[in-house]
Amino acid sequence: MRNRCRVTKGLENMAKMEVKTSLLDNMIGVGDMVLLEPLNEDSFINNLKKRFDHNEVYTYIGSVVISINPYRSLPIYTPEKVEEYRNRNFYELSPHIFALSDEAYRSLRDQDKDQCILITGESGAGKTEASKLVMSYVAAVCGKGAEVNQVKEQLLQSNPVLEAFGNAKTVRNDNSSRFGKYMDIEFDFKGDPLGGVISNYLLEKSRVVKQPRGERNFHIFYQILSGASEDFLCKLKLERDFSRYNYLGLDSAKVNGVDDAANFRTVRNAMQIVGFMDHETQSVFEVVAAVLKLGNIEFKPESRVNGLDESKIKDKNELKEICELTGIDQSVLERAFSFRTVEAKQEKVSTTLNVAQAYYARDALAKNLYSRLFSWLVTRINESIKAQTKVRKKVMGVLDIYGFEIFEDNSFEQFIINYCNEKLQQIFIELTLKEEQEEYIREGIEWTHIEYFNNAIICDLIENNQTGILAMLDEECLRPGTVTDDTFLEKLNQVCATHQHFESRMSKCSRFLNDTSLPHSCFRIQHYAGKVMYQVEGFVDKNNDLLYRDLSQAMWKANHSLIKALFPEGNPAKINLKRPPTAGSQFKASVATLMKNLQTKNPNYIRCIKPNDKKAAHIFNEALVCHQIRYLGLLENVRVRRAGYAFRQAYEPCLERYKMLCKQTWPHWRGPARAGVEVLFNELEIPEEEFSFGRSKIFIRNPRTLFKLEDQRKQRLEDLATLIEKIYRGWKCRTRFLLMKRSQIVIASWYRRYAQQKKYQKIKSSAIIVQSYIRGWKARKLLRELKHQKRCNEAATIIAAYWHGTQARRELKRLKEEARRKHAVAVIWAYWLGLKVRREYRKFFRANAGKKIYEFTLQRLMQKYFLEMKNKMPSLSPVDKNWPARPYLFLDSTHKELKRIFHLWRCKKYRDQFTDQQKLIYEEKLEASELFKDKKALYPASVGQPFQGAYLEISKNPKYKKLKDAVDEKIIIAEVVNKINRANGKATSRIFLLTKNNVLLADQKSGNIKSEVPLGDVTKVSMSSQNDGFFAVHLKEGSGAAGKGDFLLSSDHLIEMATKLYRTTLSQTKQKLNIEISDEFLVQFRQDKVCVKFIQGSQKNGNIPTCKRKNNRLLEVAVP
Ligand SMILES: Nc1ncnc2c1ncn2[C@@H]1O[C@H](COP(=O)(O)OP(=O)(O)OP(=O)(O)O)[C@@H](O)[C@H]1O
């Protein structure tokens, strides 16, 4: 994808190239000074001026970019411009800082070469702006993504923070960097930013306490006072009015076009993005406020008894507020401003400070506090932007260091700054002029030497370890005895007097004795960029950078974590009696490290030129520009460039880089690298004047040749990429195809399995259904068959039965026939035999012999029959039903008759045994049977009961004596009966007596006769057909006894009583008594006829029938 993008980009670029292929097109003046003709100072400046007037602020000298500060914003840094310069060759478009940035970035990304961008120039020439442009360009073109964007944002946002704390308005530049900055941006192998490391160099801290006329303190002080809210200011114990603070120069507190308040918001926002915690930001501003307020502490002299002057703080209010802000004990700080303790080995001496010393101490504290805060900020930013990975990183360094400075009053700071610029010039010379020329010679390339000014001698004047100015200063600072700036100057006058770049009025060299422009307290150095006069005043102090130990200890005691961390040497436990390294030596060491670092990287130069001193647009001060061109050695630079070769490279990397352009060298060249390069260049038909073969390197004269090579390589790489892409895609597709094929097989097999399973399930269930249907059908068929078979069998059986029947009948018939025949035969035979016998024996018999035999035989048979019968006779019991079987058919009637006779005889025999009484009893029983058998349900139970008649023994019971006396006749029945009350159906016990002529009812208890009815008056007896003992005795109407009506009685011996009543009535009246058996009959009670009805009742009263009067005409008897 990425490759594809690159290919499309390449095509786009090619399309663009067709429109504008070179910086030569539409060029104003000459874009590359190498092409300038004729080449001299005037033409050089004119070319620059011409271009500057047409807003072309960038011009090349080969690969070096000259940038002229336009002092106004030009529309040449837009995102469209970024896109225009992206991935384009250096000389393809008009000169631009973006072209250099792109070149550096691509060479870092694609060729794995660490880069450094060295931006040099005077103060205000546009270095800082240039460095920001480079960074923003790289940020715009390098990788993208949330994480990468955060890294970029943090790297970019570190600038506003450092500028607020480290930049200030000077007479030369409204945003002058008062510190040196070198930033390493780290990238991964793809060219995505990973993080960065910032190194800072010597902050101009003297500015904190004092600023030259027309200049300002560091921006941050003004930004806080203008931009912080009232609330925040109150927290910091600050007031908005600048004039309240001694450390803020009054004359130029406001800078035109600078909005401090807005910048303050930008800074706070940037701090947040970079990763400062809220409490850290708060602490930083507290320290800034403390520094500002320190300047307001004032001292007054106070004489002491011993005559010594002592300082005293005028107004302690400010001190109190500082202490509140920083958490320092007020008395500790107050004491630190009044005393100085010197410790030497075991001794500890405390001396009081006079007013001047107190002010010195105060300023030293303010400067240290601020500069240490600045270093802490850099460290803190580094912590945030540090790359989070340990993989190998590619590095692009951007150096933005303070420019060469020549002020009216130049002090130690300017000396240091200018020394640094000398070193940068030196490295420029080393890498471009000297090294280049030396290389041609080393490589055996034909070369005519070009003169240029080498500033190594000036560097030596400053940094020589024995005779260098910095070494002298250190020596003087460390020397025991009285050391002043004058003694230092004296020393310089002695040691450096003969140095041709050193000038001093008092030097032994009489050259400057009468030079009035050179004051006695000054020395002058002829820098590569011009002469600078330095005031020696303050050199020793600034180099010593002394902070009284009492103050650092007071700071360490602060209840403020940041301040405490800024003064680690204040910790009494870590007292170090050794002198700290001087500011000069520290700076020298760090510059040396920087130079070493730069030498390991591929340099890219941006030479910034300031067009005027007025910070104004459109003004091109030729003299000023000329001066800068001279000291920057730009003309020499062009000359070397023109005479030399634009590009060189060792044979191995060259072959490695371009070997794909030739079939013989691609993919491997077996011989020596140089031969390979020769073959390659011949093959590519590069004109011979365009290159030279050195001892170890190939030199290419014209950049265009190189670009042509690069373009060819690019094209070839595209082709190779396409090839690789093609193969890769083929491989990928094949792998994918194979994978898909494999997957397809797996899926198909699974699917098939699944489908088969489904199908199987379906078939199975269908089979089961079909099976069940078939089984059902079969079963039904079988059933049908079985039924059919059964029917058949039954039919067969029936047929067989019929058949057998028929057969049997036939057989029977046949047998009968046969038997008949046999019988007939036998009869015939017998007849025939008889006939024969008779014929035969006729002669022997008489004429009626046959009759006699027959009769004899019959007689014998009868005899036998009777004899057998005698033996088989049954018992004499009339109820015995047994009778022997009939022996002969012809005796059938005889046998039956005999049985009848025998039975009659046996009954007679039985009867003959009876006595007269028994006979009477049986007669009565016989009578009862005739009257009641099969008519009354009560009858069968009475058969087995003997008829006793007199159940009550009246004659024997004295209770009934009266009754006995009253009845003189023979008593046939004496029995207790229940008389049913006609009113309610309840029963009353009565004695029932039957005599020969009367029926009597007497009271059971008293024996008094209640009723007496002659038998002739009894007309009828009624009873039910059921199993009850109720009966009604109907009386003749109009008879004497009939006054009270009929009797409704109940007795346990109803059958006996009714029988006896009947017999007695018959024998006395010769009339049959009417006995009516019916379940409903009428009874005459006095005048009323009441119906007595018998119904089937429940068995709740056992087997006793109950009688109930239902209404006037109905008495209901429930029989169980
Ligand atoms: N490319 C530019 N386009 C527009 N204005 C510019 C450009 N370069 C510089 N300037 C203007 O010039 C001023 C000074 O530039 P800058 O701060 O970069 O100088 P410098 O070389 O860093 O100086 P010093 O050494 O004092 O830090 C900037 O504040 C800006 O106004």
Ligand SMILES: [Mg+2]
């Ligand atoms: Mg700057």
